[in-house]
Amino acid sequence: MRLSTKGRYAVTAMLDLAIHDGKGPVTLADISQCQGISLSYLEQLFAKLRRDGLVEGVRGPGGGYRLAKTAAAISIADIITAVDEKVDATLCEGKENCQDGDRCLTHELWSSLSTQIFEYLSAINLAEFLARPSVQAIIERERASQAGAEKMVMSS
Amino acid sequence: MRLSTKGRYAVTAMLDLAIHDGKGPVTLADISQCQGISLSYLEQLFAKLRRDGLVEGVRGPGGGYRLAKTAAAISIADIITAVDEKVDATLCEGKENCQDGDRCLTHELWSSLSTQIFEYLSAINLAEFLARPSVQAIIERERASQAGAEKMVMSS
DNA sequence: GTGATTCCCGACTGAATTGCTCTGGTACTG
DNA sequence: CAGTACCAGAGCAATTCAGTCGGGAATCAC
Numbered sequence: 001m002r003l004s005t006k007g008r009y010a011v012t013a014m015l016d017l018a019i020h021d022g023k024g025p026v027t028l029a030d031i032s033q034c035q036g037i038s039l040s041y042l043e044q045l046f047a048k049l050r051r052d053g054l055v056e057g058v059r060g061p062g063g064g065y066r067l068a069k070t071a072a073a074i075s076i077a078d079i080i081t082a083v084d085e086k087v088d089a090t091l092c093e094g095k096e097n098c099q100d101g102d103r104c105l106t107h108e109l110w111s112s113l114s115t116q117i118f119e120y121l122s123a124i125n126l127a128e129f130l131a132r133p134s135v136q137a138i139i140e141r142e143r144a145s146q147a148g149a150e151k152m153v154m155s156s
Numbered sequence: 157m158r159l160s161t162k163g164r165y166a167v168t169a170m171l172d173l174a175i176h177d178g179k180g181p182v183t184l185a186d187i188s189q190c191q192g193i194s195l196s197y198l199e200q201l202f203a204k205l206r207r208d209g210l211v212e213g214v215r216g217p218g219g220g221y222r223l224a225k226t227a228a229a230i231s232i233a234d235i236i237t238a239v240d241e242k243v244d245a246t247l248c249e250g251k252e253n254c255q256d257g258d259r260c261l262t263h264e265l266w267s268s269l270s271t272q273i274f275e276y277l278s279a280i281n282l283a284e285f286l287a288r289p290s291v292q293a294i295i296e297r298e299r300a301s302q303a304g305a306e307k308m309v310m311s312s
Numbered sequence: 313g314t315g316a317t318t319c320c321c322g323a324c325t326g327a328a329t330t331g332c333t334c335t336g337g338t339a340c341t342g
Numbered sequence: 343c344a345g346t347a348c349c350a351g352a353g354c355a356a357t358t359c360a361g362t363c364g365g366g367a368a369t370c371a372c
Binding site (some may be wrong): 002008011012015076109110112114121124 | 159160164167168171232265266268269270273276277280285288290291294
């Protein structure tokens with residue numbers, strides 16, 4: 001269980017998809033431009049998200065990515081474990097029993113804590129997260145600035 | 157806020173110190189042997205822990221490290237931030253307002269989540285963690301094997 | 313069909329970080 | 343003073359991060 005910028009990119013992008021859920025797929029180019037990260041790097045992240053069945057791609061013009069499940073069925077933990085391939089490859093994978101016997105605490109103490117963080121993140125799904133007031137405020141602010149830039153779209 | 161093996165080493169070592177709290181300092185050589193990591197690496201970690209006022213060293217024979225505060229006054233978050241110097245240096249440090257205006261979710265969504273994890277880890281202190289049944293079970297098992305190896309100590 | 317758009321896939325790279333070693337100190341105690 | 347233990351810094355192999363490049367394959371508009 002790692003918690004790095006890689007996971008942040010993935011979570012933010014997934015939230016982006018969740019917002020546009022039901023309103024057509026979102027292209028990686030848009031996410032790339034908005035988040036300020038390279039398109040190829042995003043492609044690598046989404047390849048993992050796709051392998052884990054979290055998103056599905058729609059090819060061709062007007063295509064992009066959309067959520068493969070409902071927003072409520074995708075947890076933050078799902079996203080992070082998908083991209084941050086968990087390397088809990090501890091030195092002693094359960095077999096070590098600390099046989100020198102003096103003062104020893106094995107990794108079990110840590111994994112106990114790590115599991116709790118994982119369960120905590122598992123309890124948060126995209127739909128619930130988006131419904132939070134603090135998050136809604138950001139989205140509303142986004143929507144306001146989006147209306148201001150609507151002249152660029154010229155379709156609707 | 158990162159969550160890697162570095163933090164795990166530190167937390168596990170600090171739990172080790174908390175268990176032996178009041179029973180004399182613990183040497184790094186012991187922790188090094190038991191956790192299976194190098195002594196110099198441990199020294200680096202403990203240098204950071206000491207700089208943050210979490211532990212204090214006792215020099216000379218019979219010396220070692222002990223907690224600088226009570227176990228209840230040290231949270232897991234304290235330990236992790238001490239060794240895992242937080243690099244939440246996001247690209248746009250609050251000033252970016254995502255002005256291309258289309259579909260954009262900034263780092264604020266992530267930091268909202270990151271803050272919650274931090275607060276969650278802040279709420280757990282060493283004393284409370286050690287008092288948990290699952291952790292106590294491990295300690296008791298340790299103590300049993302320690303009694304088995306008591307012949308090596310020959311002092312008590 | 314043709315071409316444009318978009319996803320898909322793999323390899324490669326420079327920089328940073330991790331985990332660790334080595335060397336040489338300094339402070340304290342018996 | 344000799345041994346134990348902390349303190350400090352350079353350095354190093356492996357891994358990861360973030361990104362680049364180049365080429366495919368599916369889909370839609372025409």
